[in-house]
Amino acid sequence: MPEYYTPDQAWPLVMALHGGSGNGRAFLWSWLRDARSRGAILVTPTATGSTWALMGDDDDTPNLARILDQLRSRWNIDPERLLLTGMSDGGTFCYVTGLERGSPFTHLAPIAAAFHPLMAETADAERLRGLPVHLVHGRLDWMFPVQMARQTRAALAAAGADVTYREIDDLSHCYPREVNAAILDWLDSPRRVSAPAAAGA
Numbered sequence: 001m002p003e004y005y006t007p008d009q010a011w012p013l014v015m016a017l018h019g020g021s022g023n024g025r026a027f028l029w030s031w032l033r034d035a036r037s038r039g040a041i042l043v044t045p046t047a048t049g050s051t052w053a054l055m056g057d058d059d060d061t062p063n064l065a066r067i068l069d070q071l072r073s074r075w076n077i078d079p080e081r082l083l084l085t086g087m088s089d090g091g092t093f094c095y096v097t098g099l100e101r102g103s104p105f106t107h108l109a110p111i112a113a114a115f116h117p118l119m120a121e122t123a124d125a126e127r128l129r130g131l132p133v134h135l136v137h138g139r140l141d142w143m144f145p146v147q148m149a150r151q152t153r154a155a156l157a158a159a160g161a162d163v164t165y166r167e168i169d170d171l172s173h174c175y176p177r178e179v180n181a182a183i184l185d186w187l188d189s190p191r192r193v194s195a196p197a198a199a200g201a
Contacts, residue, residue, distance in 0.1 A: 138171025
């Protein structure tokens with residue numbers, strides 16, 4: 001919590017998901033300085049298993065919802081600025097849970113994440129339409145080649161998402177803390193609303 005928190009205003013929330021084999025306690029440091037300086041509530045949960053539920057039973061989505069409900073019951077959180085972000089497996093899980101119809105998160109920011117085009121094809125069309133998604137990927141990523149991120153940008157944009165894309169020339173598969181300020185600027189910017197589809201379209 002920002003030490004200057006007061007309940008008379010609504011505060012943005014950043015929920016940041018660690019990479020595979022990581023934990024929330026360590027990943028906290030990737031975001032703490034920027035969240036505190038910019039007045040964002042920060043939570044960095046730990047996956048219920050060895051990594052996020054990318055296959056099989058999903059115990060992580062209800063756990064994140066429980067954490068969010070607890071935070072909302074105690075603090076004045078802005079319902080229009082609920083950011084889900086994450087690195088590597090955490091970024092991929094942003095897609096898995098964040099593209100669900102009932103997801104409470106208003107913005108997604110996957111970092112160095114994997115993505116399969118079927119995610120966009122099977123996601124709820126209404127959820128995707130106008131959804132702000134901020135993609136960050138390193139051109140030198142050895143785990144998830146940058147071509148995957150470029151294809152992700154195209155697939156999400158084609159599905160109607162409001163995609164911001166940043167490719168970092170000298171970044172490999174690691175977390176670029178320097179992007180946090182830009183992501184928070186993006187979170188604070190007015191949300192564009194997509195025009196409704198024409199009748200019969």
